[in-house]
Amino acid sequence: MKLGSFHIAGRDTFGVVTEGGIVDLGERLGGRCRSLRELLALDDGLELARRTAAQARQPDAALEVVQYLPVVPDARKxxxxxxxxxxxxxxxxxxxxxxxxxxxxxxxxxxxxxxxxxxxxxxxxxxxxxxxxxxxxxxxxxxxxxxxxxxxxxxxxxxxxxxxxxxxxxxxxxxxxxxxxxxxxxxxxxxxxxxxxxxxxxxxxxxxxxxxxxxxxxxxxxxxxxxxxxxxxxxxxxxxxxxxxxxxxxxxxxxxxxxxxxxxxxxxxxxxxxxxxxxxxxxxx
The missing domain is CATH 3.90.850.10 (Fumarylacetoacetase-like, C-terminal domain)
Incomplete structure (x- = not known):
């Protein structure tokens, strides 16, 4: 699974990269986690990301229209x-x-x-x-x-x-x-x-x-x-x-x-x- 951080439609988010584009986990997971770092801190974070991406009928944004961010923009160390x-x-x-x-x-x-x-x-x-x-x-x-x-x-x-x-x-x-x-x-x-x-x-x-x-x-x-x-x-x-x-x-x-x-x-x-x-x-x- 490919995971990254992105700027989409005026906001910073993170998601799963699929063949068709980005499944926006920041949008789909609501307030449960706000960044890839916070997702990784969840005990079931990676499984949650896989399950959310599998349930998505289509990506939320094409790779061509997003701005990439560093993989973990807010890494503490x-x-x-x-x-x-x-x-x-x-x-x-x-x-x-x-x-x-x-x-x-x-x-x-x-x-x-x-x-x-x-x-x-x-x-x-x-x-x-x-x-x-x-x-x-x-x-x-x-x-x-x-x-x-x-x-x-x-x-x-x-x-x-x-x-x-x-x-x-x-x-x-x-x-x-x-x-x-x-x-x-x-x-x-x-x-x-x-x-x-x-x-x-x-x-x-x-x-x-x-x-x-x-x-x-x-x-x-x-x-x-x-x-x-x-x-x-x-x-x-x-x-x-x-x-x-x-x-x-x-x-x-x-x-x-x-x-x-x-x-x-x-x-x-x-x-x-x-x-x-x-x-x-x-x-x-």
């Missing part, structure tokens, strides 16, 4: 994982750590599929980072890695757009990862029951103006998904709708010779097998 693929670790010459590299993004720094990524005027080093994001469905604190898969609601495409000079002003990466409208999140999430990530890794491909610049799969992560969930949930309790962005593989623009930074008018696509394609064009902020 967005954990991002740095240098989590060996080829990216090598190209950046960052020393391998025995623990995951974790930094935080603010939800306000994200844009949706089809919305522009904004190139900060303060920098000439705006970079792409295609990644797989996971959305938490069942919360918890100090989740054991062997129990972690049951806490995943679904997966989505992510572009952790990075302003490199600001990222490395100091050893703290936060500034370069939180400029307004630099992270892409979408177009929707696919529920975990439809993606057997444990036995069939997700294939990740990033394209810049149609040319492949990154390609890998989730089996090549240094710290696999269960370890990331266990580690992040040790810091703070994970809650439904929280997001963990699992890291980018090699091929980023910063590490190329010469560097390949994003320019105004560029088109960046992040594709994840079984999920879809996140597409954003670059505009100047």
């Amino acid at each position: 967005v954990f991002c994982i740095g240098v989590n693929y060996a080829d990216h670790l090598e190209e950046t010459r960052i020393r391998k750590s025995p623990y995951p590299t974790v930094f935080m993004r603010y939800a306000e720094s994200q844009v949706a599929h089809g919305q522009p990524l904004l190139h900060p005027r303060e920098s000439a080093q705006f970079d792409f980072e295609g990644e797989v994001a996971l959305v938490i469905g069942r919360g918890g604190r100090r989740i054991r890695s062997e129990d972690a898969w049951s806490h995943v609601a679904g997966y989505a495409c992510y572009n952790d757009g990075s302003v490199r000079d600001w990222q490395f002003h100091t050893t703290q990466w936060g500034p370069g990862k939180n400029f307004a409208a630099t992270g892409g999140f979408g177009p929707w999430m696919v529920t975990a029951d439809e993606l057997d990530v444990q036995s069939k890794p997700l294939q990740l491909t990033t394209r810049l103006n149609g040319a492949v610049v990154q390609q890998s799969d989730t089996n090549l992560m240094i710290f696999p998904i269960p370890e990331l969930i266990a580690y992040c949930s040790t810091l703070l309790p994970l809650a439904p709708g929280d997001v963990i962005v699992t890291g980018t593989p090699g091929g980023v623009g910063m590490a190329r010779n010469p560097p390949l930074f994003l320019q105004v008018g560029d088109r960046v696509e992040v594709e994840v097998s079984g999920i879809g394609v996140l597409c954003n064009e670059v505009r100047m902020d």
Whole structure:
């Protein structure tokens, strides 16, 4: 099942994506939940979404007429994982750590599929980072890695757009990862029951103006998904709708010779097998 957040007819809502369009759960579920995050917090939220979509005689809106929103626009926590693929670790010459590299993004720094990524005027080093994001469905604190898969609601495409000079002003990466409208999140999430990530890794491909610049799969992560969930949930309790962005593989623009930074008018696509394609064009902020 594909779930996403959208702007339809002057209001923000969320729904199930079908072949014919959007089944508007925000409208159909009345006041029971107002967002995808609130749906995920219900014990029967995913089943309620499936049942509502199955009962709908037709979609409420065509995909062509809605405006996408970030998959979880109001995520309370967005954990991002740095240098989590060996080829990216090598190209950046960052020393391998025995623990995951974790930094935080603010939800306000994200844009949706089809919305522009904004190139900060303060920098000439705006970079792409295609990644797989996971959305938490069942919360918890100090989740054991062997129990972690049951806490995943679904997966989505992510572009952790990075302003490199600001990222490395100091050893703290936060500034370069939180400029307004630099992270892409979408177009929707696919529920975990439809993606057997444990036995069939997700294939990740990033394209810049149609040319492949990154390609890998989730089996090549240094710290696999269960370890990331266990580690992040040790810091703070994970809650439904929280997001963990699992890291980018090699091929980023910063590490190329010469560097390949994003320019105004560029088109960046992040594709994840079984999920879809996140597409954003670059505009100047």
